[in-house]
Amino acid sequence: xxxxxxxxxxxxGKNVAEDMILSAIEKGLDCVGISDHSHAEYDECAMTPExxxxxxxxxxxxxxxxADRIRVLCGxxxxxxxxxxxxxxxxxxxxxxxxxxxxxxxxxxxxxxRLAADVEKYYEGDWYGLAEDYFDLVGQVMEKTxxxxxxxxxxxxxxxxxxxxxxxxxxxxxxxxxxxADRLLEKGAVFEVNxxxxxRGYRTEPYPAREIREYIARNGGTMIPASDAHQKENIxxxxxxxxxxxxxxxxxxxx
Numbered sequence: 001x002x003x004x005x006x007x008x009x010x011x012x013g014k015n016v017a018e019d020m021i022l023s024a025i026e027k028g029l030d031c032v033g034i035s036d037h038s039h040a041e042y043d044e045c046a047m048t049p050e051x052x053x054x055x056x057x058x059x060x061x062x063x064x065x066x067a068d069r070i071r072v073l074c075g076x077x078x079x080x081x082x083x084x085x086x087x088x089x090x091x092x093x094x095x096x097x098x099x100x101x102x103x104x105x106x107x108x109x110x111x112x113x114r115l116a117a118d119v120e121k122y123y124e125g126d127w128y129g130l131a132e133d134y135f136d137l138v139g140q141v142m143e144k145t146x147x148x149x150x151x152x153x154x155x156x157x158x159x160x161x162x163x164x165x166x167x168x169x170x171x172x173x174x175x176x177x178x179x180x181a182d183r184l185l186e187k188g189a190v191f192e193v194n195x196x197x198x199x200r201g202y203r204t205e206p207y208p209a210r211e212i213r214e215y216i217a218r219n220g221g222t223m224i225p226a227s228d229a230h231q232k233e234n235i236x237x238x239x240x241x242x243x244x245x246x247x248x249x250x251x252x253x254x255x
Contacts, residue, residue, distance in 0.1 A: 001028065001029050001030065001031075001236065001239065001243075002029055002030065002031035002032065002033070002071075002224075003024065003029055003031075003032060003033070003225070003226065003227050003229070003235050003236045003239075004031075004032075004033035004035060004073065004075060004090065004092070004149065004192075004224070004226060005033070005035050005075075005077065005092055005149075005151065005192060005194065005196070005226035005227060005228045005229070006020055006032075006033070006034060006035060006227060006228065006229040006230075006235060007034075007035070007036050007037065007077075007228075007229070007230050008020055008034060008036055008055075010036045010047050010051050010052075010054070010055045011036040011037035011045055011046055011047050011051075012037065012045035012046075012230060013036070013229075013230045013231065014230055014231040014232075015231055015232045017034050017055075017058055017059060017062055018062055019232050020032070020034060020229070020232050020235065021034075021062055021066055021070065021072055022232075023232035023233070023235050024070060024235050024236075025066070025069055025070050027235055027236050029070060029235070029236060030070060030071060031070065031071040031072075031073065032070055032071070032072055032073070032235075033072075033073040033074075033075040033089070033090065034055075034059050034072070034073070034074060034075060035075035035076055035077045035090075035092050036055055036076065036077065037077050037079065038052075038076050038077060038078040038079055038082035038084040039052060039082060039083060039084050040079040040081045040082045040083065041081070041083070042081065042097060042099075042105040042107070043079065043096070043097075046079070046082075052084060052086075055074075056074060056086070056088075059072065059074035060074060073089040073090060074088055074089050075088050075089055075090045075091065075092065076088045076090075076091055076092070077091075077092045077094055077151060078091050078092065078093055078094070078145040078146070078147060079094055079095075079096055079097075079145075080093070080094070080095045080096075080097075080137050080140075080141055080144050080145065081097065081099065081105075082145065090148055090149065091145055091146055091147040091148060091149070092147055092149045092150075092151040092192070092226075093141040093142060093144070093145035093146075093147025093149070093150055093151060094141070094145075094150075094151030094152060094155070095108075095134060095137045095138050095141055095155065096108060096109060096155065098130065098133050098134055098137060100122050104118075104122070106118040106119070106122060106130065108130075108134060108155055108156045108158065109155050109158045112159040115159065116165070119165075127165050127166035128166060128170060128172040128173055128176075130156070131156055131166065131172070131173050131176050131177075132172065132176045134156045134176075135156075135176040135177050135179065135180040136176070136179075136180070138150070138153060138177075138180040138184075139179060139180035139181075139182075139183040139184060140183075141184075142184060142187050142189055147189075148189075148190055149189075149190045149191075149192055149224070149226075150184055150189045150190065150191050150192065151192055151194065151226075151228075152192065152194040152196070152197075152207040152208075152228065153177075153180075153181070153191055153192075153207055153208040153212060154177060154207050154208045154209055154212060155207060157203075157207070157209065158197055158202055158203065159202070161202075161203050161204065161205070168209060168211075177208075177212060178215065181212065181215060181216060181219075181221075182219075184221075185216065185219050185220070185221050188222075189221070189222075190222045190223070190224060191208065191216055191221055191222065191223045191224075192207075192223070192224055192225070192226035193206050193207070193208070193213065193223050193224065193225050193226065193242050193245075193246070194206055194207040194226050194227075194228050195225070195226070195227050195228065195237045195238040195239070195242070196226075196227060196228025196229070196230070196234075196237075197228075198237065198238055199227065199228075199229065199234040199237040199238070200230070200234075206238070206242065213245070213249075214249075217249035217252070217253070220253070223246055223249075224246075225238075225239045225242040225243060225246070227239070
């Protein structure tokens, strides 16, 4: 079992990289990928250019140190607006924000209060307008970031599990995510089934939503579990039911 999405103190995680690796070993993983946040001008929690250099150096050293116990990969969660163009063992491409014409970034996963205020100011309360712009960026994330893995596809729903702001069955919302999914499926994207918001108490279901996972599976897409762990205890969080679900999709495809 592997977990390729996790963060350390180099970005917004709580533990050092070595502690994350040791926890992965304790949990029985055979491969672990550290994927701290790439530098982006708007993101105060992301790595600095100097921190990125130290990060790469340390993960390379840890690869060698633990080579006989676990496979360690040096990855990166590259934001759509990142200026990091270096090569890594793998890239997770993610959209965390939508940039407005005046240069303001609407960050979709920061706080619900800030997000609601931004939607009111920039979209006059039209959440579907934000969703359309957000998924337009998600559909382009492979070209923009060079990623193999698409991170938390529908992150825009982080604070909306109870449909408080918008209805995820609304035709505008469905059309927006399907268009993005189709574009990514055509390019052979790997979609992560991300349990990060679950482990931190924001959601009871992973990203993407079940109807999106079913759509990806019906259209021959590939999905992998990812914890998006920000502390060592949450590595591989909630993987068992996800692995069973993905196995079920594979069996259906074979029938």
